[in-house]
Amino acid sequence: MKNGYLxxxxxxxxxIQHTDIEYTFRMAYKGDVKPGHFFExxxxxxxxxxxxxxxxxxxxxxxxxxxxxxxxxxxxxxxxGDGFFIRGPYGNGFDMNDYKGKEVIVAAGGSGLAPxxxxxxxxxxxxxxxxxxxxxVGFKSPEDILFKEELKVWEKDLKVILTVDQAExxxxxxxxxxxQYVEDIEVDDKDNVAVVIVGPPMMMKFTVEAFLKRGIREExxxxxxxxxxxxxxxxxxxxxxxDTYICIExxxxxxxxxxxxxx
Amino acid sequence: MKIGxxxxxxxxxxxxxxxxxxxxxxxxxxxxGTFSDTDSIRYKEITTIEEIEFERKSHFSPKETLLPITxxxxxxxxxxxxxxxxxxxxLLVFLRACDIHAVKRIDQMYLKNGELDPYxxxxxxRVKFVLIGCEESFRNCFCVSMGTNQxxxxxxxxxxxxxxxxxxxxxEDLNVYFVGEEKEFQVDYVTSNxxxxxxxxxxxxxxxxxxxWREYDKRCIACGKCNFVCPTCTCFAMQDIxxxxxxxxxxxxxxxxxxxxDGYTDMAGGHSFRKKHGDRMRYKTxxxxxxxxxxxxxxxxxxxxxxxxxxxxxxxxxxxxNKLNDLGEAEK
Ligand SMILES: Cc1cc2nc3c(=O)[nH]c(=O)nc-3n(C[C@H](O)[C@H](O)[C@H](O)COP(=O)(O)OP(=O)(O)OC[C@H]3O[C@@H](n4cnc5c(N)ncnc54)[C@H](O)[C@@H]3O)c2cc1C
Ligand code: SF4
Ligand code: SF4
Ligand code: FES
Numbered sequence: 149m150k151n152g153y154l155x156x157x158x159x160x161x162x163x164i165q166h167t168d169i170e171y172t173f174r175m176a177y178k179g180d181v182k183p184g185h186f187f188e189x190x191x192x193x194x195x196x197x198x199x200x201x202x203x204x205x206x207x208x209x210x211x212x213x214x215x216x217x218x219x220x221x222x223x224x225x226x227x228x229g230d231g232f233f234i235r236g237p238y239g240n241g242f243d244m245n246d247y248k249g250k251e252v253i254v255a256a257g258g259s260g261l262a263p264x265x266x267x268x269x270x271x272x273x274x275x276x277x278x279x280x281x282x283x284x285v286g287f288k289s290p291e292d293i294l295f296k297e298e299l300k301v302w303e304k305d306l307k308v309i310l311t312v313d314q315a316e317x318x319x320x321x322x323x324x325x326x327x328q329y330v331e332d333i334e335v336d337d338k339d340n341v342a343v344v345i346v347g348p349p350m351m352m353k354f355t356v357e358a359f360l361k362r363g364i365r366e367e368x369x370x371x372x373x374x375x376x377x378x379x380x381x382x383x384x385x386x387x388x389x390x391d392t393y394i395c396i397e398x399x400x401x402x403x404x405x406x407x408x409x410x411x
Numbered sequence: 412m413k414i415g416x417x418x419x420x421x422x423x424x425x426x427x428x429x430x431x432x433x434x435x436x437x438x439x440x441x442x443x444g445t446f447s448d449t450d451s452i453r454y455k456e457i458t459t460i461e462e463i464e465f466e467r468k469s470h471f472s473p474k475e476t477l478l479p480i481t482x483x484x485x486x487x488x489x490x491x492x493x494x495x496x497x498x499x500x501x502l503l504v505f506l507r508a509c510d511i512h513a514v515k516r517i518d519q520m521y522l523k524n525g526e527l528d529p530y531x532x533x534x535x536x537r538v539k540f541v542l543i544g545c546e547e548s549f550r551n552c553f554c555v556s557m558g559t560n561q562x563x564x565x566x567x568x569x570x571x572x573x574x575x576x577x578x579x580x581x582x583e584d585l586n587v588y589f590v591g592e593e594k595e596f597q598v599d600y601v602t603s604n605x606x607x608x609x610x611x612x613x614x615x616x617x618x619x620x621x622x623x624w625r626e627y628d629k630r631c632i633a634c635g636k637c638n639f640v641c642p643t644c645t646c647f648a649m650q651d652i653x654x655x656x657x658x659x660x661x662x663x664x665x666x667x668x669x670x671x672x673d674g675y676t677d678m679a680g681g682h683s684f685r686k687k688h689g690d691r692m693r694y695k696t697x698x699x700x701x702x703x704x705x706x707x708x709x710x711x712x713x714x715x716x717x718x719x720x721x722x723x724x725x726x727x728x729x730x731x732x733n734k735l736n737d738l739g740e741a742e743k
Contacts, residue, residue, distance in 0.1 A: 149527070149529040149532060149533070150526075150527075150529065151494065151529045152526050152527075152528075152529070153484045153485070153529075153530075153663075154485065154492070154494070157490070190651075190663075192487040192488075192489065192492070192651060192653075192661060192663070193487075193651050193652075193653045193658075193661050194651060195649065195650070195651045196649055196651070196663070214679070216679040217679060220679075348682070349682060374678060374682075375676070375678070375684075376675070376676050376677060376678050378647065378648050378649045378665075378668075379647075379649070381525045381526050382520075382524040382525025382526070383520065383521060383524070383525065383528055383645075383647070384646055384647050384648065384649070384665070384668070385520075385645060385646035385647075385668070385670070386646065386648075386668070386675065386676070388698070388702075390616060390697070390702045390705070391702040391703070391705040391706040392706075393524065393525070395525075396524070396525045408616060410616055410619050411676070411684040411685060411690075411694070
């Protein structure tokens with residue numbers, strides 16, 4: 149009998165430090181993975197936690213992990229060549245077919261950029277397949293900016309608005325909440341837009357509102373929800389919102405469905 | 412085959428069965444109860460019929476025979492892990508109609524919601540059920556309202572008389588173990604409870620916003636007892652532990668979890684949902700009589716009333732369902 153709780157050990161190929169508390173781990177992995185999928189990542193003795201894939205390659209996947217507790221603190225002591233345990237991929241992930249041929253807008257807040265980074269990579273590599281692309285991303289402060297190198301690459305070909313909530317001294321970039329910049333995104337045909345919004349609960353709530361106000365239809369907005377998850381496979385009950393299991397049917401939802409979900 | 416046999420003969424059969432089966436039944440344990448000086452009735456391995464508590468409702472449900480409170484998923488050393496060797500003995504569990512209906516709900520979650528759970532499946536494949544008939548309703552039961560007062564889903568149906576043990580053996584594998592005289596009888600089931608509920612059929616997610624939940628903000632102390640005694644609650648949390656004498660070795664286990672207890676929804680970064688206890692009451696209640704039905708087509712609650720029996724705050728779940736119904740009626 150297949151035992152879905154048994155993880156596999158995966159080797160760390162590379163570690164990229166973004167901030168004091170956020171690192172990307174490139175892990176050896178072969179298999180079908182989509183942006184928006186997540187894995188249960190574990191270290192024996194410390195426990196297990198869900199982490200989104202932030203990058204997908206032929207022989208690897210990336211996890212961008214913020215240090216906040218038992219498992220994630222311990223992970224940050226690991227070095228290239230070490231390994232930790234993973235099981236997955238879980239969840240529905242983003243379906244790129246929903247976005248092809250459209251004016252795609254990705255709005256991300258903080259570590260919410262990790263789960264959508266795969267979408268940006270795919271669009272950046274296949275630009276002709278998408279009518280237009282805008283990235284709107286916000287961080288708390290300049291020190292919190294993730295994927296600085298990638299942002300530089302994306303800025304070459306894609307339209308990127310990067311903003312921080314607050315900055316000290318002579319910071320050159322945009323300052324202000326993501327919602328303040330929703331107006332600045334140019335939209336050609338409102339009905340041919342696909343907006344993906346991922347971030348902390350409050351950021352998502354207000355950013356969705358801002359896009360709705362601009363006349364974008366609910367069916368053209370997608371969100372990804374984060375809930376406590378112990379199993380990732382529809383058993384432990386923790387992720388349930390009314391009749392929906394976020395680990396199976398989510399974490400990605402079209403907003404026309406997501407708006408009905410309640411905790 | 413329907414037969415009657417003496418208690419001695421029945422005990423002889425149990426003895427034979429034990430070569431292949433572990434036999435579980437509700438057992439009274441003196442002074443282990445929730446309230447001081449009360450008994451606790453819960454599932455234990457038994458060898459004779461005299462050990463079985465037939466007179467009263469069990470405080471804990473039979474789910475722990477299939478889904479232990481703590482279950483080791485695997486043992487690990489730094490780099491490897493090993494699944495626990497599995498018990499190959501079969502299980503024979505004595506239980507009542509509502510609890511057999513409850514097993515269907517557990518099956519739904521562990522066998523059909525997403526991928527199959529191998530630990531539960533292993534236990535489920537080995538279990539057979541002995542239905543204990545109910546001559547009369549216990550306090551707080553509302554099985555008739557939930558349609559779970561009767562079942563045909565058993566290997567053996569049992570009725571106890573002063574002289575005899577009457578058995579309706581449906582499972583041919585078990586025939587050989589019992590010798591008795593043929594006897595016509597019906598396994599008892601209740602047709603009416605003092606407690607009655609009407610589950611509203613016109614609910615919508617809007618009831619989540621109702622004021623009725625605020626009553627429970629203070630009353631519910633979030634102890635989780637109602638979840639732990641419930642035969643249909645299936646939530647668990649994962650835990651890693653390591654051994655004191657050898658810190659490199661340990662185990663990953665799962666333990667029962669409760670949606671009423673603090674921490675159930677806590678996420679990194681300090682986010683959590685349902686901080687108010689009334690909202691936890693709402694989450695549980697709607698799962699039992701609304702959300703589960705929406706997903707799977709039948710209600711989760713089987714009306715065993717154990718949550719009402721167990722609540723230290725005398726919160727009545729059946730009353731709560733009826734209040735929900737009144738709310739619906741008011742809207743009609
Ligand atoms: C689908 C999904 C995708 C995710 N993707 C990512 C990702 O890409 N990158 C990332 O960094 N994170 C991601 N997360 C969040 C990540 O799962 C958590 O940060 C992780 O669980 C923390 O685990 P830990 O053992 O390190 O922390 P823990 O030690 O479990 O806790 C960290 C903090 O969370 C709170 N907390 C958690 N559990 C409890 C509890 N039981 N009681 C009280 N407080 C508690 C506390 O504030 C505590 O300080 C994702 C989560 C989900 C559901
Ligand atoms: S909710 Fe209460 S009455 Fe319903 S099955 Fe659970 S313990 Fe029994
Ligand atoms: S309803 Fe009663 S038993 Fe359940 S958590 Fe609240 S106080 Fe405890
Ligand atoms: S994470 Fe366990 S049911 Fe979804």
